[in-house]
Amino acid sequence: MRVLGIETSCDETAAAIYEEGRGLLAHALHSQVDIHVDYGGVVPELASRDHIRKLLPLVSEVLSRAGLEPADVDGIAYTAGPGLQGALLVGASVARSLAYALGVPAVAVHHMEGHLLAPMLETPAPSFPFVALLVSGGHTMLVLVRGVGRYELLGETRDDAVGEAFDKTAKLLGLPYPGGAALAALAARGRTGRFQFPRPLLDQPGVDFSFSGLKTAVLYAARAVPDDEQTRADLARAFEEAVVDTLAAKALRALELTGVDRLVVAGGVGANRSLRERLVVEAAAHGAAVYFPRPAFCTDNAAMIAYAGALRLAAGEADEPVIRARARWPLASLTAPSSVAEDAAEAR
Ligand code: KG4
Ligand code: ZN
Numbered sequence: 001m002r003v004l005g006i007e008t009s010c011d012e013t014a015a016a017i018y019e020e021g022r023g024l025l026a027h028a029l030h031s032q033v034d035i036h037v038d039y040g041g042v043v044p045e046l047a048s049r050d051h052i053r054k055l056l057p058l059v060s061e062v063l064s065r066a067g068l069e070p071a072d073v074d075g076i077a078y079t080a081g082p083g084l085q086g087a088l089l090v091g092a093s094v095a096r097s098l099a100y101a102l103g104v105p106a107v108a109v110h111h112m113e114g115h116l117l118a119p120m121l122e123t124p125a126p127s128f129p130f131v132a133l134l135v136s137g138g139h140t141m142l143v144l145v146r147g148v149g150r151y152e153l154l155g156e157t158r159d160d161a162v163g164e165a166f167d168k169t170a171k172l173l174g175l176p177y178p179g180g181a182a183l184a185a186l187a188a189r190g191r192t193g194r195f196q197f198p199r200p201l202l203d204q205p206g207v208d209f210s211f212s213g214l215k216t217a218v219l220y221a222a223r224a225v226p227d228d229e230q231t232r233a234d235l236a237r238a239f240e241e242a243v244v245d246t247l248a249a250k251a252l253r254a255l256e257l258t259g260v261d262r263l264v265v266a267g268g269v270g271a272n273r274s275l276r277e278r279l280v281v282e283a284a285a286h287g288a289a290v291y292f293p294r295p296a297f298c299t300d301n302a303a304m305i306a307y308a309g310a311l312r313l314a315a316g317e318a319d320e321p322v323i324r325a326r327a328r329w330p331l332a333s334l335t336a337p338s339s340v341a342e343d344a345a346e347a348r
Contacts, residue, residue, distance in 0.1 A: 001019070001314050003017070003018050003073070003075045004016075004306065008087050009087060010042060010138075011033070012031050012032065012300040014028065014301050015028055015062045016028070019310075026062040026065035032050050036177060048087050052090050056094065075313040077095075077109050079114065081328070083138075084327070085327040089323065096323045106318065107319055112267075116145060117148070119264045120307065121303055121304070122294065129146045129147075130264045131143070131254045134267045135163065135247065135267040136161060136267030136268045136269065137163035137178070137268055139267065140161045144254075149337055152332065153331065154207050157209040158210045162247065168215045169215050172215070181271070183236050183240070187240040191234050197242040200214060214239065248282050252282055262290075262291065263289070267298060270293065312337045316337075316338065
């Protein structure tokens, strides 16, 4: 089964081809950062229009890179939510229309399921069950993953997502959107110890998160000192340390609570180097293994959508030919496709 994956949920247009048994054949991505940078955030209408311009050329590009014709595609997987409704509808319309024209099935993929399964594109791939720390621009969750579609929410953020906290803090430190990676680069030049920010909810039981207070703490600390480059770097460093401490402590707590010894980290913030290094060390100290997608597959991409969709299509799952997108879609509402898909994932 050769699957074309399509991702258009936010500000990245992406296409990929995944083939069962052979793996990822091609993937391509177009980032809209240049379009949104002047506005300091994603402008939904501009995002939708750019997806319309870029998606079909990207589909042609991955087909040609994989040496395939459209007729060689056996199924189509597209992100149907959660995300920006207009942006999602572009992907859904193209995916459904292509599937109809080619006479192949199409399957609606949950964006976070894509992120969750992205580490399975790497070698070694984690086997089930594992705990997933999902850290993106819109979500911060700890999930117990028993198999494909068998997700138990252990904890989540009560306010801002961690990527959102990175982006908002970056903005107040004068960095351009999207600020996460830029803030991390600034933090690398910062000094430890000059500022100390709270580790939200660490003193409470459970594995929920809260990041909105942290951003405010940075704001007040920044106002109290003269504004210079080293100060901004020191603030960035202290912010990143607080985030990494909190995420690492909660992830390890989730492993303890579930008795699972495999941790998967996915989503855009999973590209953060300090977080990766810290989790590797902490997990090893607790006798657990940690799995990450390569940094390019932490942030939005279509490879993860093609992969997640391939598992579902291979299990015989396909949706009715209706163009539909879901801006909100709880991850825990997903169900397992069938035991076939889990066997396939476990065999990888
Ligand atoms: O998963 P993703 O690409 O999109 C969503 O589904 O939200 O995540 C994007 C988020 C943004 O908030 C971005 O600032 C953050 O991931 N991010 C980072 C890094 N790279 C991307 N945050 C911290 N450090 C990074 N290196
Ligand atoms: Zn994402």
